[in-house]
Amino acid sequence: MFNPSQADVRRFFCGVYAKLGTQQPMEAIEVLAGQWIAEHPEYHAELADADAAVAALSQPDAARENPFLHLSMHLSISEQCSIDQPPGIRQAVELLAARRDDLHAAHHEVMECLGRMLWESQRAGRPPDGQAYIEAVRRRATTD
Known part of the structure; x- marks a missing residue:
């Protein structure tokens, strides 16, 4: 079973965002993630820099929503529905x-x-x- 770390999840969503911007081919899960990323333009700035996103793990901000958790939940619900x-x-x-x-x-x-x-x-x-x-x-x- 796949068990990504928080850093892996952040890199995944940042990678999908980068592929969206350059119109690179994507795997099915990336296409689905890209659809949810498109629904959340307020997260695009954070998705644009994978290194900063991973570095931010050491400085959590409880005062604001975690865009990576939010997008992960969208993806999880989509997968739950698909099966x-x-x-x-x-x-x-x-x-x-x-x-x-x-x-x-x-x-x-x-x-x-x-x-x-x-x-x-x-x-x-x-x-x-x-x-x-x-x-x-x-x-x-x-x-x-």
Whole structure:
């Protein structure tokens, strides 16, 4: 199983951003990452310098959002939906996206559910509860 370090993740997204700028060929996962990068122009300056992005790991800034974590979550949710794992996540995300009429906005809501599931799992020292995650996404799809 692939287990990238934080530096690897940062280099990956910076590399995709560079390929976007020079229109280089990309692998499927890079194309998907590039689509999410395009949705977040506010991150482009940080993605433009891989060395600075990796160096910033030693100086975390709790006051601002981590663009690499954010993009990683978009990518994770996209992958979950593509293979429907946990089972039912694809339909739950599709329902939420239809309800919000915006896949990007739906992903941001799913991120909250995913983050909560992971936090609860770590706090309780148990495996992530995929069913609770899907139910949380479904609840959002049925409320305003």
